Amino acid sequence: MSAVLAAACALLVAAALWEVVAERGEAATSRFRRRVLRRIGMAGGRGEKGMLLAAAERRLERAALGGRISPGTLLTAKLAAGLLSLPAALSAAPVAPGRLGSLVVVGVPIAAFMAPDLLLERVARTRRERVAATLPDALDLMATGAASGRNAGALLGEAMRSSRGPLREELARTVAAIECGGSQEEALRELRERGTDRNLGTLAAALERSRRHGSPLSRALHEQAGSLRRDQRRAIGEHAARAAPKMQLVVALLLVPSVLLIVAAAIIANSGSILPTF
16 A cells, blocks of 8 residues: 555656646746747847847848848748758758768758848949949039039939939938928938948938038049049959950860860861871
């Protein structure tokens, strides 16, 4: 009888311990899940955005796609790309040379996960290049207007109307914010912090300094335009310098062998008259 009671007591103690461990384990699991979701960006605590969500929002803003694609959609596309590439990685791993199979299984999904970020960075780089190509003329126009005493809002409006492409879009956002009743300080700060192009940030900083401290704006804008043109000339020179070795490589690998093949074909065709007969 005592053995039965001891067994019953042991079962009750084990059940109580199981309930306590299960309750604590569920709470710990819930905390861990919230922490992981907060880190990967699917949830935020106390009004803060997750790490990956904030990074996705910054990339979309640099590519000027913030109003078209949401950060959640970008993260979903990244996860889908990583998952969809996993079967291809598993099928390619057995034929990988040596011990590269495990590297293929791990590396291909990671590369697919990062592919949308690379595409966004390419879009942002192309956009920055287009802004830099059209900004010097807009800066010269603004410098001329600043010399006649116009304020920052009027200068940005003139530059926006005379510009095209991404520069017009960026300036239009700032002009719209001012015309809708917002302060120039807030609009210029948004232009500087938007992160789409550092040259626009420099322009916004120059306009803000002139508005606050009365510093000469026309000279600063002319200097920025001249600096941008010097950078463009240097980039063109570097591109031309890199083109010469590429052309030499084409000549060495394609043109010279083709000429040698023509010469060899002519020699073989006339070998009977060239070589002595025995």
